[in-house]
Each structure stands twice: as C-alpha cells, then as structure tokens.
Amino acid sequence: MPKLVLASSSPYRKNLLERLQQPFEYVSPDIDETPLPGESATHLTERLAQAKARALSQRFNNHLIIGSDQVLLLDGEPVSKPLNHAAAVDQLTRSSGRTLTFSTALCLLNSASDTQQTCVEHVHVTFRHLQPEEIERYLQLEQPYDCAGSFKSEGFGITLIARMQGDDPTSLIGLPLIRLRAMLANEGLALP
Numbered sequence: 001m002p003k004l005v006l007a008s009s010s011p012y013r014k015n016l017l018e019r020l021q022q023p024f025e026y027v028s029p030d031i032d033e034t035p036l037p038g039e040s041a042t043h044l045t046e047r048l049a050q051a052k053a054r055a056l057s058q059r060f061n062n063h064l065i066i067g068s069d070q071v072l073l074l075d076g077e078p079v080s081k082p083l084n085h086a087a088a089v090d091q092l093t094r095s096s097g098r099t100l101t102f103s104t105a106l107c108l109l110n111s112a113s114d115t116q117q118t119c120v121e122h123v124h125v126t127f128r129h130l131q132p133e134e135i136e137r138y139l140q141l142e143q144p145y146d147c148a149g150s151f152k153s154e155g156f157g158i159t160l161i162a163r164m165q166g167d168d169p170t171s172l173i174g175l176p177l178i179r180l181r182a183m184l185a186n187e188g189l190a191l192p
Contacts, residue, residue, distance in 0.1 A: 049105035088150035123166030
C-alpha cells in the first residue's frame with residue numbers, strides 16, 4: 001500500500017487527517033495560488049487542489065498524495081485569509097446575516113499510477129446578524145486571522161452561525177474526510 005502524503009502547510013488539514021489514524025507525511029507544496037482571469041471559484045479550488053498534489057509527485061513517486069483547497073466567495077470575489085484584525089472585521093461585517101458558500105476541493109493522486117480522484121464539496125453557511133461588539137469579542141477571543149471567512153467553525157466561531165448545510169462538515173475546515181475515506185477505499189485502503 002502506498003504511503004500517504006498531505007500536500008499542505010495547513011495545521012487544520014493536518015489535524016483533520018490525523019482523525020483517520022493512518023501514518024502520513026505533511027509537506028508544503030509551495031505553489032502559486034493566484035486565480036486565473038475569469039476563473040470560477042469551483043474551477044480555482046479544484047485546479048489548486050490538483051496542483052498541490054502534483055507538486056509533490058516527483059518527490060513522492062509511490063504515494064497517495066492528498067491535495068485540498070478551499071475558496072469562499074464574498075460579493076463575487078474570492079476571499080482569502082484575513083491575516084489581520086481589520087480585514088477580519090471587514091469579512092465578518094460583510095458576512096453578517098448572509099448565506100455564503102465555502103467550496104472545498106479534494107484531489108487524491110496515486111503518484112505510482114499517475115491516476116487521480118477529485119471532487120468539490122460545498123458547505124452553505126448562514127451567519128447570524130452580527131453586532132459590531134460581537135464581532136470584536138469573537139476576534140479578540142479566537143483571532144482566526146489564518147482562516148478564510150475569519151471564523152473557525154470547529155471552535156468558538158460556531159456561535160456566529162445560524163445554520164449550515166452540506167454533506168461533510170469537515171470540508172468547512174478544509175479537508176472533506178467523508179469523501180477522502182471513499183477515495184482511499186478506491187485505492188485499497190479500507191477505513192476502519
């Protein structure tokens with residue numbers, strides 16, 4: 001059975017993959033994530049997930065390489081990690097009372113056979129109507145500056161949400177484990 005490699009620098013994806021209780025390597029793929037002109041959110045995230053996996057295929061030539069990418073559209077524009085307090089306040093203010101779609105692509109590349117499986121999972125998140133003081137309190141508590149959308153659903157950020165709709169709650173965190181388990185089974189790795 002080929003070994004697993006997670007093509008990511010995200011500690012959140014690493015923590016998610018650890019739930020499957022399989023040994024894996026954790027390596028940053030170091031790719032250009034700039035959107036192409038006119039590229040849809042779904043195409044962007046799928047292209048980047050594949051590029052992340054492929055970026056490590058020469059180095060790990062007999063492995064199952066997992067690439068994943070997530071995009072959030074806000075007012076028609078892809079939203080990245082806020083990286084600072086002011087940008088996080090802006091993202092959450094603009095998200096208040098709205099339903100936004102987080103699209104997470106997954107690619108499982110078998111580098112030995114050069115075959116891949118891909119999918120894109122969507123989670124629709126409806127935010128409560130957030131008051132400025134709620135946004136400020138939340139950001140001071142959790143400081144989610146490395147998360148698209150400026151909140152952590154797996155943490156205190158769940159208090160900002162009115163409802164979620166999607167097939168796999170882990171895709172909102174960045175790695176759809178339900179789909180990954182099915183892909184790994186297609187490669188002969190049965191879990192549990």
